[in-house]
Amino acid sequence: xxxxxxxxxxxxxxxxxxxxxxxxxxxxxxxxxxxxxxxxxxxxxxxxxxxxxxxxxxxxxxxxxxxxxxxxxxxxxxxxxxxxxxxxxxxxxxxxxxxxxxxxxxxxxxxxxxxxxxxxxxxxxxxxxxxxxxxxxxxxxxxxxxxxxxxxxxxxxxxxxxxxxxxxxxxxxxxxxxxxxxxxxxxxxxxxxxxxxxxxxxxxxxxxxxxxxxxxxxxxxxxxxxxxxxxxxxxxxxxxxxxxxxxxxxxxxxxxxxxxxxxxxxxxxxxxxxxxxxxxxxxxxxxxxxx
Amino acid sequence: xxxxxxxxxxxxxxxxxxxxxxxxxxxxxxxxxxxxxxxxxxxxxxxxxxxxxxxxxxxxxxxxxxxxxxxxxxxxxxxxxxxxxxxxxxxxxxxxxxxxxxxxxxxxxxxxxxxxxxxxxxxxxxxxxxxxxxxxxxxxxxxxxxxxxxxxxxxxxxxxxxxxxxxxxxxxxxxxxxxxxxxxxxxxxxxxxxxxxxxxxxxxxxxxxxxxxxxxxxxxxxxxxxxxxxxxxxxxxxxxxxxxxxxxxxxxxxxxxxxxxxxxxxxxxxxxxxxxxxxxxxxxxxxxxxxxxxxxxxxxxxxxxxxxxxxxxxxxxxxxxxxxxxxxxxxxx
Numbered sequence: 001x002x003x004x005x006x007x008x009x010x011x012x013x014x015x016x017x018x019x020x021x022x023x024x025x026x027x028x029x030x031x032x033x034x035x036x037x038x039x040x041x042x043x044x045x046x047x048x049x050x051x052x053x054x055x056x057x058x059x060x061x062x063x064x065x066x067x068x069x070x071x072x073x074x075x076x077x078x079x080x081x082x083x084x085x086x087x088x089x090x091x092x093x094x095x096x097x098x099x100x101x102x103x104x105x106x107x108x109x110x111x112x113x114x115x116x117x118x119x120x121x122x123x124x125x126x127x128x129x130x131x132x133x134x135x136x137x138x139x140x141x142x143x144x145x146x147x148x149x150x151x152x153x154x155x156x157x158x159x160x161x162x163x164x165x166x167x168x169x170x171x172x173x174x175x176x177x178x179x180x181x182x183x184x185x186x187x188x189x190x191x192x193x194x195x196x197x198x199x200x201x202x203x204x205x206x207x208x209x210x211x212x213x214x215x216x217x218x219x220x221x222x223x224x225x226x227x228x229x230x231x232x233x234x235x236x237x238x239x240x241x242x243x244x245x246x247x248x249x250x251x252x253x254x255x256x257x258x259x260x261x262x263x264x265x266x267x268x269x270x271x272x273x274x275x276x277x278x279x280x281x282x283x284x285x286x287x288x289x290x291x
Numbered sequence: 292x293x294x295x296x297x298x299x300x301x302x303x304x305x306x307x308x309x310x311x312x313x314x315x316x317x318x319x320x321x322x323x324x325x326x327x328x329x330x331x332x333x334x335x336x337x338x339x340x341x342x343x344x345x346x347x348x349x350x351x352x353x354x355x356x357x358x359x360x361x362x363x364x365x366x367x368x369x370x371x372x373x374x375x376x377x378x379x380x381x382x383x384x385x386x387x388x389x390x391x392x393x394x395x396x397x398x399x400x401x402x403x404x405x406x407x408x409x410x411x412x413x414x415x416x417x418x419x420x421x422x423x424x425x426x427x428x429x430x431x432x433x434x435x436x437x438x439x440x441x442x443x444x445x446x447x448x449x450x451x452x453x454x455x456x457x458x459x460x461x462x463x464x465x466x467x468x469x470x471x472x473x474x475x476x477x478x479x480x481x482x483x484x485x486x487x488x489x490x491x492x493x494x495x496x497x498x499x500x501x502x503x504x505x506x507x508x509x510x511x512x513x514x515x516x517x518x519x520x521x522x523x524x525x526x527x528x529x530x531x532x533x534x535x536x537x538x539x540x541x542x543x544x545x546x547x548x549x550x551x552x553x554x555x556x557x558x559x560x561x562x563x564x565x566x567x568x569x570x571x572x573x574x575x576x577x578x579x580x581x582x583x584x585x586x587x588x589x590x591x592x593x594x595x596x597x598x599x600x601x602x603x604x605x606x607x608x609x610x611x612x613x614x615x616x617x618x619x620x621x622x623x624x
Contacts, residue, residue, distance in 0.1 A: 186377070194366040195346075196441075
């Protein structure tokens with residue numbers, strides 16, 4: 001009786017997690033074991049072909065040759081996503097701290113500005129960066145008119161511009177969780193640290209950072225995972241010259257019409273991220289029990 | 292030890308304009324003294340404490356601690372530690388780590404710091420809880436950790452901001468004794484902020500009574516209780532009858548202060564005129580004492596706290612009220 005009612009009460013939560021999270025994941029994993037339909041979608045029979053394709057190339061004589069191309073694409077994507085996360089952390093922490101230090105009314109205003117970009121479509125905002133960065137763009141024109149440069153700087157279509165786009169897109173996801181943890185720090189703790197002879201660096205290192213860390217970790221997860229799968233910034237600002245995993249997956253579902261391979265790539269990434277998170281949870285769990 | 296000279300502090304607020312939290316306050320606090328800043332909320336006592344601690348800078352005036360002019364020094368450069376009202380224990384550190392924090396910041400050697408942490412925790416009787424987190428402690432235990440953390444670096448002054456206000460009555464009494472004992476054991480100057488006059492009387496060597504950003508009276512507890520220098524102090528410390536001079540046939544611009552326990556009442560007989568005549572308005576039995584409210588004139592009432600009285604009075608009885616001249620203070624309004 002009691003357990004039935006408990007079941008009923010948690011049913012909405014289970015339903016939402018199921019519909020919005022587990023079922024799509026399950027479908028993606030299932031599709032990765034199917035055969036590609038040349039017209040899109042998947043058909044039976046079940047096969048490991050997609051995963052084979054991930055590691056091997058099929059030669060003309062139908063023999064499999066090991067090819068690390070896709071692994072390199074993933075590694076490069078991981079590298080860019082990691083760089084994005086680090087830069088977002090380095091930029092986001094001071095921004096969040098600055099907002100926390102303001103009066104209540106200014107805080108509300110600043111938080112509003114942080115979330116303002118969400119009101120405009122990411123595609124359009126990314127296009128705006130092209131207008132700013134291209135040879136005849138705002139940045140180059142300004143620098144030329146100021147006489148700082150004669151020839152336009154190559155601001156677009158390389159890893160730097162991709163990184164810029166990714167940082168721009170995901171910075172709010174770092175600022176907001178860090179802000180929410182910083183906001184909850186009792187200012188008396190900082191006063192107490194100063195009172196106990198800590199200098200500014202020690203106050204940050206020993207009091208603010210340890211208390212902000214959960215927010216920073218949440219922010220890192222919120223930035224890293226979508227940055228890894230992102231394809232807008234790489235396609236538009238990178239010029240699609242070098243493939244990143246997000247674009248590769250996107251292509252499998254559109255032009256290449258190889259859904260199982262796209263699903264397999266997604267699954268590989270999801271499983272890798274899951275492993276990293278589990279490792280981290282185990283490590284922090286160990287630290288907790290040590291303390 | 293601490294010399295506060297003509298210190299003022301103004302805050303600019305959004306809605307109330309400029310607020311003068313302290314108006315030219317001067318106080319001298321001696322070595323090894325248990326000194327209390329006492330007053331109602333908003334009197335500036337906490338602001339004064341924060342100025343001594345270095346969390347605020349004075350708008351005017353000078354503050355010296357020992358030989359050191361500290362007005363321009365940040366908290367970390369002052370030989371002063373604070374016990375905060377909410378304790379402000381670091382939630383991510385154990386009790387021992389909290390207590391060791393100040394020692395670490397002062398670059399004590401790990402061996403010395405370890406020994407000092409043990410010693411300080413023993414002083415507040417918390418040795419067994421060294422490995423706990425603050426969230427696993429009761430309010431009283433957290434209070435002791437805050438004390439240990441502030442005492443560990445051997446400051447020359449300990450500031451206590453309403454340290455007992457979050458504790459229940461029984462624990463508060465216990466901690467009062469504990470604080471007094473710690474102060475005597477360590478020989479450190481304690482500066483306590485409180486709005487609880489009983490607490491102030493019980494613990495302090497000297498008390499400064501504050502109101503509206505000014506110090507009204509400084510003195511030892513008995514002196515302040517027996518010789519209040521103004522109506523406010525008389526009323527705020529203990530209980531007091533404040534009687535207009537006019538009622539007693541004296542200068543109407545004066546107020547006569549007499550403590551309820553000094554008032555005597557007797558049956559109204561022709562042979563004993565007493566000081567003044569009145570009618571019993573209420574009788575409250577308090578166990579050891581009985582508290583009588585006596586109406587003297589329609590506007591003037593008196594309280595008398597009578598101990599072990601052989602005669603009891605009832606509501607409506609006409610009585611004569613008297614007190615010894617030694618026990619009254621006549622104040623100019």
